[in-house]
Amino acid sequence: MSPNPTRRHLLKMAATTAALAATGCRNETLEMFVNTRLQEMDPAQLARRLAALERRYSEQFDREVTVAGTPALPDVVFGYGLDLSRCNGNRACVYACIEENNQSRGSASGDDARAIHWITVLEMDEARGVDLDHSDPYYDSETVPAPGKHYFPVQCQQCENAPCVKVCPVKATWAEDDGIVVVDYDHCIGCRCCVAACPYGARHFNWSEPRLPADELNPTTHVLGNRPRPQGVVEKCTFCIQRTRAGKFPACHDACPTGARVFGNLLDPNSAIRQLIARKRVFIFKSELNTLPRFFYFYG
Amino acid sequence: MGACTHEEPALHDAHLALARPVAVSLDADGVVAAKPPPLSEGVFPCSRCHLGGDADQDGAGPDGAPTLAHAAHGRKGLECEDCHFEDEEQEAPSIPTFDVCEECHDDLSADSERARAYFDATRQEDGTYAFPKRWRTQDVEPAHGAHWDADVECESCHGAATDNAFTKPRSVPLMERCVGCHVAEEAPNECATCHRETTEKMHAFTLHHAEEQRGCLDCHDAEDRDTLRLANGEPVSFEASYRLCGQCHGPKLRDWRLGLHGKRSGEWNGRQEYLLCAHCHDPHRPRHDPVEPLPAPPRPEDAR
Structure with missing residues (x-):
């Protein structure tokens, strides 16, 4: 009777590991090999992992890439506001996001339809208000706003009660202390339960090997955000974690030509986002699902 | 308006x-x-x-160049038409050529310092003179004929010629002076009436x-x-x-x-x-024009 193939595979791996260790292989390679979860790492481990990732990406893209592991700022929970009366559907946010966050421009084999967009702008009838049954993300009019239409950008709502986090079988996704829901790309097994659980269509799966030309790469990355992703993992909007934890606004906020976007710290009563919630009538998307989004829509 | x-x-x-x-x-x-x-x-x-305020008619212009001392001419007893009309047939006043100036200013070395400075500043490389029409908005060409037909005196627009000298207000009227008179006299008052070479x-x-x-x-x-x-x-x-x-x-x-x-x-x-x-927002036209959107996302059914 032939040996169990799985068992044989496991033995082979164990032997390789032992061999790597015996030949004086760098610790970080071993750590990456056994895949410790980012959440469980001590600071020294994390620093080694970041350095290893920087080396890997710099080599892969033949240019200097930084991978930050900046933790959440104390006393900060991020909130986002979006003025639906000012959004004109020009999609500047969508493409600023793609460039900032290193989304796949299509499959490595050249299929542009595999491109990933973290922001979806829905075109809706003015007469119907916010009505998903009559919305169109593929609108293609020559100019916007088209007569009788209004626009509804959707991205990750950074829910306080996030269904995507609950369904993950391997705890590869979680909410950080500043409210940002992140994915550990090294630990995601690609089961796509979270994609199915998210009521906002905000999670995206790398069905194919991503295509990210080196000259289009944003080399300033965060380990939980816009670092290049492999095939087979889920990714999502992180409120530009690499920017916002460094004090900057998210890329979509800066790109919006109509100034429809408001961003700030929900714990700071003087922040624009708190002023927004205090003074405007805001609503959250699909409030009946009790997901408690930190993304607030309003009509300015 | x-x-x-x-x-x-x-x-x-x-x-x-x-x-x-x-x-x-x-x-x-x-x-x-x-x-x-x-x-x-x-x-x-x-x-x-757009000139406004109370600029010194006989002082330096806004670009610092000297301006003609109209008041000095007036004090010498000259009338507007002595310089600005070549003959009685001329329909609108004009900026005189140097020939007209030369009738009096035949020896520049004997002129006042102010006069010499003015000629120096306006003399061209080829020896001719270019007297600037500095004191007006460049797109306004007043219809002098129409004003005379309406019995509007020179002084009504260009200032009271007290003691036959130009005094304030300035020799070229502010726009609101034009508008005030046009309103009072029920003359045409559209912007394009005066600002013609516009669109x-x-x-x-x-x-x-x-x-x-x-x-x-x-x-x-x-x-x-x-x-x-x-x-x-x-x-x-x-x-x-x-x-x-x-x-x-x-x-x-x-x-x-x-x-x-x-x-x-x-x-x-x-x-x-x-x-x-x-x-x-363009303050004169605050509503935004429609813009061209960036490309739509790919449809999943198009993926190979």
């Missing part, structure tokens, strides 16, 4: 120079402290074209901003075209134009101060830059 047209390309540049983001800080109430750039020399002043040239615009209720001087200061004015007459600089806009758009001004209207960039927890109303 209805539709207003404008052909001055330099004003366009001034607007562009103003359209830079402005550094501000937030005070404890979340209110922005406005610190926009001054209307520096690099910015084209409106008064270059074909450069940056022509039409006022589409509550034009039924409002006109140019509801926002622009008649006396000083480098400033704006509130409804109560208080002058306001272009840098603080949001105060002017806020007279009608109060809730928007409140939202803008809080960061809920308009665009801010910089740091969410630190230094921010904001844009003034006029950076995004």
